[in-house]
Amino acid sequence: MRWVRDYTPQPTENGLYRSALLVTISGNVLLAAVKSLAAYFSGSVALYSDAANSISDVLYSVMMVLGLYLAQRPPDLSHPQGHSRFEPLVGTLISFSMAFAGYEALRASFIRFQQGGLAIEPGLPTIALLFSAAVKVGMYLFIRNTARKLTSPTLNTAAKDNLSDVLTSSAAFVGAFGSKLIHPITDPIAGFLVAIWIFRAAFLAARENLNFLTGAGASEELRQRIIQEASSVPGVLRVHHLMTDYSGPRLIADLHVNVDGNTTLTESHRITDEIIARLEAMPEIDRAYVHLEPDDWE
Incomplete structure (x- = not known):
């Protein structure tokens, strides 16, 4: 009978983790910069809400690096069963980061709503949001497939966040575009929708990872x-x-x-x-x- 199991990640697993982290960090940094600049020059609160979401993505990318590094450490005297619980812990922290982005999106949208909205020129916001959605679709597919191969709750949470980003960018696109063609109030309304979706994604991610942390049973x-x-x-x-x-x-x-x-x-x-x-x-x-x-x- 085998009493000791080797918890050390295999070289192939390490390569998959590194690729996932590289794609996540580089993609989120790029999109945070692009959307922040576009929001600053266009004045779109919907785009600002989406930029806040991307900035929170950068923060969780850094947490992912630290958390996955700790989770892959082999067993020692302090953690004889290994360090795998650090993975869902990081996933939970990511969900809190997502929730903060939702709060920031809600706050900015409420302020703009009180001001009666603002008509946004569609050029720059449209390009930034379409670019963001395309990048996030690619990130979602790559991270989701990697998470399935590794059975990684952290990467699974990151994949879900990427999918929610596609939807929030789409909502922000509708708001920014509609503020000029329909009514200025569509921009903050889209910001509200972005915030609601972010809160929903954060709740689902937190619930899943808390199950891992608290010893929940199998389905x-x-x-x-x-x-x-x-x-x-x-x-x-x-x-x-x-x-x-x-x-x-x-x-x-x-x-x-x-x-x-x-x-x-x-x-x-x-x-x-x-x-x-x-x-x-x-x-x-x-x-x-x-x-x-x-x-x-x-």
């Missing part, structure tokens, strides 16, 4: 997959107990499995090792513990 669908995988091992009669809880972004699975009471000790070890190997090969599982019991045990 019923995943529990059934774990039971099916264990039950498929030759010699297993049934799984009569399963407990799961998150240790960082991945699950710890604890199973009680029934086998024939006449099974030899050698065969019992083989069954145990095979169940553990199959479960730990699942991307959602970090560690599996298996307790064998004779099926006729009273």
